Amino acid sequence: MRPPAALRDSPRYRVLKTLAVGSPGLLTGAVVFMLAEGLIPNLVLIAMGRTVGAVPAAARSGLGGHDGEVLLTRLTVAGLLYALSLLRGPAEDVLTAMVQARMSALQQARLIEAVCAPAGITHLEDPAVLDRLASARGELSAYQPAGAAMTLIGQLGDRLSGVVACAVLAGFRWWLGLGLFVMWLMVRRPLRALVRARIATFRKATEPLRRSWYYIHLAFRPAAAKEVRVFGLGPWLVGNYREHNAEAMRPAGEEIRRLNGRIAMSTVLILAGYGTAAVTLGTAAYRHTLPLGTLVTMLTMLPATMQVGGLTAADIALETMLSSVPDLDALTTDLRPAPVPAGGGRAVAGRPHREIRFEGVSFRYPGADRDVLQDLDLVLEAGRSLAVVGVNGAGKSTLISLLAALRTPTAGRVLVDGVPLEEFPVRDWQRHVAAVFQDFTRLPLTARENVTMALSGEAADPEVLAAVARRAGAVEPIEGLPDGWDTILSAQYDGGRDLSGGQWQRIALARALYAVERGAGVLVLDEPTAQLDVRAEARFYDRFLTITEGVTSLIISHRFSTVRRADRIAVLDGGRITESGSHDELLRAGGTYAEMFRLQAARFAPSREARR
Numbered sequence: 001m002r003p004p005a006a007l008r009d010s011p012r013y014r015v016l017k018t019l020a021v022g023s024p025g026l027l028t029g030a031v032v033f034m035l036a037e038g039l040i041p042n043l044v045l046i047a048m049g050r051t052v053g054a055v056p057a058a059a060r061s062g063l064g065g066h067d068g069e070v071l072l073t074r075l076t077v078a079g080l081l082y083a084l085s086l087l088r089g090p091a092e093d094v095l096t097a098m099v100q101a102r103m104s105a106l107q108q109a110r111l112i113e114a115v116c117a118p119a120g121i122t123h124l125e126d127p128a129v130l131d132r133l134a135s136a137r138g139e140l141s142a143y144q145p146a147g148a149a150m151t152l153i154g155q156l157g158d159r160l161s162g163v164v165a166c167a168v169l170a171g172f173r174w175w176l177g178l179g180l181f182v183m184w185l186m187v188r189r190p191l192r193a194l195v196r197a198r199i200a201t202f203r204k205a206t207e208p209l210r211r212s213w214y215y216i217h218l219a220f221r222p223a224a225a226k227e228v229r230v231f232g233l234g235p236w237l238v239g240n241y242r243e244h245n246a247e248a249m250r251p252a253g254e255e256i257r258r259l260n261g262r263i264a265m266s267t268v269l270i271l272a273g274y275g276t277a278a279v280t281l282g283t284a285a286y287r288h289t290l291p292l293g294t295l296v297t298m299l300t301m302l303p304a305t306m307q308v309g310g311l312t313a314a315d316i317a318l319e320t321m322l323s324s325v326p327d328l329d330a331l332t333t334d335l336r337p338a339p340v341p342a343g344g345g346r347a348v349a350g351r352p353h354r355e356i357r358f359e360g361v362s363f364r365y366p367g368a369d370r371d372v373l374q375d376l377d378l379v380l381e382a383g384r385s386l387a388v389v390g391v392n393g394a395g396k397s398t399l400i401s402l403l404a405a406l407r408t409p410t411a412g413r414v415l416v417d418g419v420p421l422e423e424f425p426v427r428d429w430q431r432h433v434a435a436v437f438q439d440f441t442r443l444p445l446t447a448r449e450n451v452t453m454a455l456s457g458e459a460a461d462p463e464v465l466a467a468v469a470r471r472a473g474a475v476e477p478i479e480g481l482p483d484g485w486d487t488i489l490s491a492q493y494d495g496g497r498d499l500s501g502g503q504w505q506r507i508a509l510a511r512a513l514y515a516v517e518r519g520a521g522v523l524v525l526d527e528p529t530a531q532l533d534v535r536a537e538a539r540f541y542d543r544f545l546t547i548t549e550g551v552t553s554l555i556i557s558h559r560f561s562t563v564r565r566a567d568r569i570a571v572l573d574g575g576r577i578t579e580s581g582s583h584d585e586l587l588r589a590g591g592t593y594a595e596m597f598r599l600q601a602a603r604f605a606p607s608r609e610a611r612r
């Protein structure tokens with residue numbers, strides 16, 4: 001039977017359902033714990049009350065008689081129950097750790113799936129998505145969402161304990177038990193509203209909170225450690241963290257002050273409730289209408305009734321953790337996987353047979369006020385290399401992201417052999433493009449895994465591996481590693497080693513070449529020699545023709561020694577291709593390319609003075 005929609009959507013239900021599906025065994029353990037939490041403390045109190053109640057009779061007739069036996073039996077039961085209650089603490093600790101670890105694993109896996117689902121990358125630049133991500137990862141508060149399940153179960157146990165206490169009190173005066181129960185329900189509402197209002201104000205401050213987290217990450221990230229030190233950024237980080245954190249907290253403090261009236265009302269109600277209970281019990285005791293044991297039991301039950309609705313730190317923690325649940329859900333539903341073209345799409349294998357054509361392509365970044373690319377036409381001929389040059393910010397990397405279907409043109413089309421790119425399954429096309437991005441990823445994995453990452457799951461072919469390493473100039477750096485191909489390329493792991501920027505660049509090139517060997521049809525190199533030394537760059541220049549031979553390649557570089565080797569060169573300027581041709585043709589044309597080339601060549605030519 002399906003539960004009603006309101007329940008299905010409630011964060012409490014969603015959390016328990018996740019645990020039920022992810023680990024039914026742990027949920028069963030947690031429910032047993034909840035019942036124990038709800039019943040055992042009250043049973044201890046009742047047993048103690050009954051023990052005290054048996055003392056006067058036993059004192060009168062001595063421990064050897066029937067009354068003495070009754071006292072000893074009750075004492076034994078109370079002792080056993082008390083011993084049992086002592087086990088709750090360690091059991092709770094173990095269970096909490098296990099449930100939290102399981103929930104964390106489930107939620108993290110869902111998050112990774114969610115953010116990787118879209119084929120494009122624009123969502124990772126969207127502040128609304130980043131806010132949701134920060135919330136789902138528990139970065140907007142001091143509480144980890146993975147703790148919600150066990151906190152909720154513990155809280156349900158507390159509620160049960162409170163209800164049992166009210167029921168026991170109702171056995172003495174029905175209206176007293178019921179009255180305290182209703183009072184706590186009435187008090188709980190505004191208190192919970194208070195907590196929720198506080199969380200809501202936090203939500204409005206996601207941006208300063210995200211920023212404050214940014215300063216924390218910056219301080220801990222090895223990548224930023226150098227700049228933090230040489231520019232003396234430590235105090236700046238602390239100051240900024242404090243400022244943004246205080247900015248985020250301010251509205252929450254104001255909200256609490258605003259709700260002070262409600263807190264005062266609740267306090268009056270609580271005092272009235274317990275005042276009535278104390279007077280009723282006191283009067284009964286004074287008039288001897290209440291046996292000693294019952295009096296003790298009822299007195300000890302009074303504080304236990306608070307658990308029906310008293311606000312504790314666990315409530316605040318729980319509400320905060322639960323506020324992340326809708327974010328996690330929204331990320332999983334809103335970030336949809338790339339659509340599959342009708343009929344499953346066309347096969348990418350072997351493409352392009354003829355060409356890849358940018359036809360009237362324009363592109364504007366979300367929120368920007370001008371197009372980066374404007375009505376651009378460009379052709380990449382199959383099996384040939386094309387170099388694109390242009391000044392910083394001309395849009396060269398943007399062009400690559402359109403070619404790799406990481407972004408979609410705002411106007412115009414990209415056609416592969418005359419077929420619009422959307423007609424190919426986007427994931428297949430993306431894997432068909434082997435790229436060395438300007439900011440390529442340095443995986444803290446072995447050298448082999450860094451090169452073969454394009455083929456996760458498949459065993460690496462050693463011959464292909466050796467061949468691509470040779471062509472990428474990566475043999476030397478890999479041979480210099482303690483375990484060769486099996487060395488982890490990060491000093492942050494045991495036995496791992498860090499590579500230099502240029503050595504990494506060769507690994508990244510080997511990675512792209514390996515993907516080409518395994519069937520990728522387009523090779524993209526964005527600044528492939530930016531970090532290479534002069535000799536390595538010269539060797540790359542020599543190998544360029546072998547690297548790109550027969551492969552449809554797009555090369556972006558500010559180094560004309562690399563660019564001039566391409567079959568064709570295009571100049572990107574003002575969002576359009578303004579010149580195109582071979583190196584010699586463009587030099588003869590005497591346009592922008594010729595000017596840029598001569599400027600760079602002049603820098604490297606020996607000066608007249610030096611020649612003298």
Ligand SMILES: Nc1ncnc2c1ncn2[C@@H]1O[C@H](COP(=O)(O)OP(=O)(O)OP(=O)(O)O)[C@@H](O)[C@H]1O
Binds near residue numbers: 391395398399
């Ligand atoms: N993610 C982004 N969001 C918004 N604008 C962006 C983004 N990435 C780049 N831009 C803008 O788009 C323009 C083109 O950037 P792009 O990185 O494509 O230039 P480029 O030609 O590769 O530059 P460079 O030679 O410096 O690498 C720049 O003005 C840049 O500010």
